Amino acid sequence: MLPNPLAIIAEITHRCPLHCVYCSNPLQMAGANSELSTEIWLQVFREAGELGVLHLHLTGGEPLARADLGELIAGAHSANLYTNLITSGIGLSESRLAALVDAGLDHIQLSFQDSREDAANWIAGARAHAHKVELARAIRKHRVAFTVNLVVHRQNLDHLEQMISFIEQLQPDRMEIAHAQYYGWALQNRAALIPTREQLDKALTIVAVAETRLAGKIRIDSVVPDYYARYPKACMGGWGRRLMLIDPPGNALPCHAAGVIPGLEFDNVRDQSLGWIWRESAAFRRFRGEEWMPEPCRSCERRTEDFGGCRCQAFLLTGDAMATDPACSLAPAHRIVEAAVLEANLGERTSRKPEIPEPVSASSLRQLQQQTAGFWSYRMNPE
Amino acid sequence: MPRPVDASQPRLAAGCRWGGGDEGKMILFPEGAIRVQGTGRKILERCDGQNTFREIVQELQAHYTASEPAQIRDDVATFLEQLQQKRIVDF
Numbered sequence: 141m142l143p144n145p146l147a148i149i150a151e152i153t154h155r156c157p158l159h160c161v162y163c164s165n166p167l168q169m170a171g172a173n174s175e176l177s178t179e180i181w182l183q184v185f186r187e188a189g190e191l192g193v194l195h196l197h198l199t200g201g202e203p204l205a206r207a208d209l210g211e212l213i214a215g216a217h218s219a220n221l222y223t224n225l226i227t228s229g230i231g232l233s234e235s236r237l238a239a240l241v242d243a244g245l246d247h248i249q250l251s252f253q254d255s256r257e258d259a260a261n262w263i264a265g266a267r268a269h270a271h272k273v274e275l276a277r278a279i280r281k282h283r284v285a286f287t288v289n290l291v292v293h294r295q296n297l298d299h300l301e302q303m304i305s306f307i308e309q310l311q312p313d314r315m316e317i318a319h320a321q322y323y324g325w326a327l328q329n330r331a332a333l334i335p336t337r338e339q340l341d342k343a344l345t346i347v348a349v350a351e352t353r354l355a356g357k358i359r360i361d362s363v364v365p366d367y368y369a370r371y372p373k374a375c376m377g378g379w380g381r382r383l384m385l386i387d388p389p390g391n392a393l394p395c396h397a398a399g400v401i402p403g404l405e406f407d408n409v410r411d412q413s414l415g416w417i418w419r420e421s422a423a424f425r426r427f428r429g430e431e432w433m434p435e436p437c438r439s440c441e442r443r444t445e446d447f448g449g450c451r452c453q454a455f456l457l458t459g460d461a462m463a464t465d466p467a468c469s470l471a472p473a474h475r476i477v478e479a480a481v482l483e484a485n486l487g488e489r490t491s492r493k494p495e496i497p498e499p500v501s502a503s504s505l506r507q508l509q510q511q512t513a514g515f516w517s518y519r520m521n522p523e
Numbered sequence: 524m525p526r527p528v529d530a531s532q533p534r535l536a537a538g539c540r541w542g543g544g545d546e547g548k549m550i551l552f553p554e555g556a557i558r559v560q561g562t563g564r565k566i567l568e569r570c571d572g573q574n575t576f577r578e579i580v581q582e583l584q585a586h587y588t589a590s591e592p593a594q595i596r597d598d599v600a601t602f603l604e605q606l607q608q609k610r611i612v613d614f
Contacts, residue, residue, distance in 0.1 A: 146556070194542055194543070194549075194551055194556050195551065195556075220542065222540070222542060222551040224553060246538050246540070246551075246553075247538045247553040249553070282537075283537045283538075284537055284538050285536070285537050285538020285539065285552065285553045285610075286537070286538070287553055287554075313536065313537065313538070313553075313610040314553065314554075314610060355608055356525050356607055356608050358610075359608065359609060359610045361554065
């Protein structure tokens with residue numbers, strides 16, 4: 141039997157004051173006049189609650205760009221959804237924050253951008269940072285979970301230690317250090333974003349040291365780039381298995397990049413119920429299960445763990461959405477990823493590699509899994 | 524590494540709460556959920572910021588009479604410590 145979706149990612153708007161070079165939004169964005177109305181979103185949240193969905197992630201664009209955000213959060217809360225706001229915090233006043241928390245917001249994820257070319261500006265970018273420090277202080281006054289998200293890449297990785305110390309001062313419960321993934325704008329800008337192996341190794345050590353130092357205070361989740369992994373990531377926890385994304389005009393997608401795959405038709409929440417879309421929508425059924433899999437996935441024992449990797453990445457890199465994710469070392473098209481990695485490391489000293497400890501979060505997660513049944517998490521790292 | 528002491532009053536951390544129906548009760552937290560069953564559920568249901576660690580342990584010791592009391596205490600402490608590191612429980 142098909143399990144319920146566990147989370148809905150609601151891209152409530154594509155409007156955003158920022159222009160990040162690694163933005164995962166489609167290159168063709170939806171304008172404000174095509175956005176779903178408040179009423180339709182509230183209906184979607186009710187249906188999600190009835191369907192057994194647990195989490196709602198409000199994202200964008202910048203979700204604060206919608207004046208009805210408080211109403212949306214209140215509606216999601218009364219539909220029994222755990223609500224998470226993913227925001228840059230730009231334009232969030234203390235009074236609006238208080239109103240969102242009162243409406244039932246459970247978790248706020250404040251993200252840090254590095255939209256400038258010069259990484260040193262990240263540290264010196266005083267005005268935006270002063271606002272975030274103030275905002276973080278305001279967030280801490282409320283009983284709401286607080287995560288700081290940092291996207292790292294070639295241009296800012298060398299400052300990782302300073303960035304971690306800066307985030308520490310904000311006293312979040314969680315810190316997410318996510319390497320940019322190469323979709324949308326980030327794929328266009330991949331050469332400027334992909335780290336060298338040396339940068340990556342150093343970053344892993346820095347994160348492991350910080351994890352130990354901050355244990356019990358700040359939990360660190362790190363997402364490593366799949367280009368450097370042996371096996372692909374279990375993208376979205378498997379196609380149509382756990383997550384459903386709804387874009388600003390109401391199209392339901394199995395993942396936010398799915399629009400790039402030719403021939404997929406997305407059903408819209410204006411026309412169909414969420415339950416129908418989850419069960420019947422052709423786009424969700426397209427890569428569900430194992431029927432579609434080519435070799436080497438079809439007979440691979442890892443197929444139930446990574447589900448053949450990411451369909452969108454397979455298409456973007458090979459032109460074939462059914463191909464094994466080229467990030468996988470077993471993929472026939474792995475040379476594409478190898479070439480990008482090689483290019484990223486040209487001219488770098490790559491002869492000696494320090495021994496890198498396994499990221500601590502992975503092992504502690506396993507311990508917890510042994511103690512508790514049915515644990516699931518969004519962060520599925522490639523190995 | 525903080526470990527609960529007798530007077531600790533564990534509770535769910537900010538932004539962590541119960542969810543799911545009665546059959547599939549779970550703890551929701553920012554990046555996922557845990558379906559807790561059996562002893563784990565028993566412990567967490569008592570983590571209300573009022574009960575002390577000592578009281579929770581005593582209750583379990585009274586219930587699981589076949590197990591070594593010191594072992595029960597140690598297991599509960601480890602369980603809470605791990606959830607504290609995940610920022611799911613505070614004490």
